[in-house]
Amino acid sequence: MRPSKSPHPCRGGGRRCLARSAHTPGLKAQHFAMSAPPLWRRTVSEILILGSGTSEGVPRVSCLTASPPSCQTCLAAAQPDSKSRRRNTSIVVRKSVPGNPDERPRNVLFDCGKFFYEAAMTWFPKHSIRELDAVVLTHPHADHVLGMDDLRDFTLNVSDNPKPLPVFLDAPTMARVKQIFPYMVDREKAQSAVPNCAFIGIAQGAELAAPFEVAQGVLRITPLRVQHGRHMTALGFRFGDVSHIPDVSSVPDETLELMGGTRLLIVDALNPMGSNPTHFCLDDAVQLAERIRPERVVLVDATHRWPAHEDANDMLRERFSALDWTFELAHDGQRIDCAIYSI
Numbered sequence: 241m242r243p244s245k246s247p248h249p250c251r252g253g254g255r256r257c258l259a260r261s262a263h264t265p266g267l268k269a270q271h272f273a274m275s276a277p278p279l280w281r282r283t284v285s286e287i288l289i290l291g292s293g294t295s296e297g298v299p300r301v302s303c304l305t306a307s308p309p310s311c312q313t314c315l316a317a318a319q320p321d322s323k324s325r326r327r328n329t330s331i332v333v334r335k336s337v338p339g340n341p342d343e344r345p346r347n348v349l350f351d352c353g354k355f356f357y358e359a360a361m362t363w364f365p366k367h368s369i370r371e372l373d374a375v376v377l378t379h380p381h382a383d384h385v386l387g388m389d390d391l392r393d394f395t396l397n398v399s400d401n402p403k404p405l406p407v408f409l410d411a412p413t414m415a416r417v418k419q420i421f422p423y424m425v426d427r428e429k430a431q432s433a434v435p436n437c438a439f440i441g442i443a444q445g446a447e448l449a450a451p452f453e454v455a456q457g458v459l460r461i462t463p464l465r466v467q468h469g470r471h472m473t474a475l476g477f478r479f480g481d482v483s484h485i486p487d488v489s490s491v492p493d494e495t496l497e498l499m500g501g502t503r504l505l506i507v508d509a510l511n512p513m514g515s516n517p518t519h520f521c522l523d524d525a526v527q528l529a530e531r532i533r534p535e536r537v538v539l540v541d542a543t544h545r546w547p548a549h550e551d552a553n554d555m556l557r558e559r560f561s562a563l564d565w566t567f568e569l570a571h572d573g574q575r576i577d578c579a580i581y582s583i
């Protein structure tokens with residue numbers, strides 16, 4: 241066995257491993273000869289589902305340690321590459337720069353929960369996502385903000401010219417982020433390298449439903465204020481003819497108006513049966529769809545009470561086969577090509 245060499249000086253942080261090329265003559269040419277054209281060199285308008293599950297994720301550990309284990313969904317989810325495996329609900333919207341398709345697409349992350357690191361590690365390499373251009377938060381629950389500490393990799397190591405990563409959030413979410421991550425908001429409190437974020441307030445005061453632009457205007461977003469339980473509101477977001485509402489218990493009329501013309505609806509459906517005080521379940525998602533009549537409904541925030549992924553989607557196809565629109569349960573890593581939707 242060959243003795244291991246000392247760690248490479250760039251330790252994976254350098255953009256093109258320039259240090260290695262500089263230290264080892266001859267490697268530079270090889271480096272570039274081996275590099276394939278970037279996968280993003282095409283027009284991109286797509287949504288990547290980073291996570292499709294609720295806060296605890298699927299599988300539940302307690303289902304796997306039960307004796308004997310009886311939860312078929314969690315048993316299925318524990319299998320390698322299972323589509324029943326669900327991390328916290330989060331999406332990345334990827335969009336080419338209008339008028340300049342040769343520039344890399346812009347990547348906008350919606351929510352950054354407890355499982356963000358694992359989701360990014362699993363899906364970003366597969367989908368050639370390296371940079372994040374903006375983060376947009378719906379509300380301050382743990383499954384939507386607790387991964388923010390791991391944004392440091394994206395603000396420190398992916399660009400030769402690092403600048404603050406814009407994070408768009410409302411006032412209650414800002415207050416909570418400040419409590420959880422004081423060193424991200426006041427960087428003088430930091431004792432070591434921390435994520436370099438710039439926090440930008442949205443959906444407050446008279447500007448409640450004012451659209452805002454992210455990634456230098458590549459994506460224009462309208463906040464959708466919804467109830468998330470009796471005592472709390474959260475945000476969903478509309479971009480183009482897509483509405484994304486991950487956590488919701490009821491949608492006020494003024495928000496419904498903002499959703500008119502939605503063709504793709506990504507929405508909370510905690511369980512396939514019954515109701516819940518803080519979340520939509522399937523029947524609630526159906527009622528919302530009946531009011532706004534999208535073409536396609538993609539359900540997220542699923543618990544282990546849903547059947548295993550393929551069985552769940554068979555059930556949805558059978559139940560809604562007579563409708564003009566489709567219902568499907570999302571899965572982690574799902575790519576929704578938005579060529580027919582405007583985002």
Ligand SMILES: [Zn+2]
Pocket residue numbers: 299300303311313314315544
């Ligand atoms: Zn289970």
Ligand SMILES: [Zn+2]
Pocket residue numbers: 379381468487
């Ligand atoms: Zn929530």
Ligand SMILES: [Zn+2]
Pocket residue numbers: 294295329381383384486487541
């Ligand atoms: Zn949630």
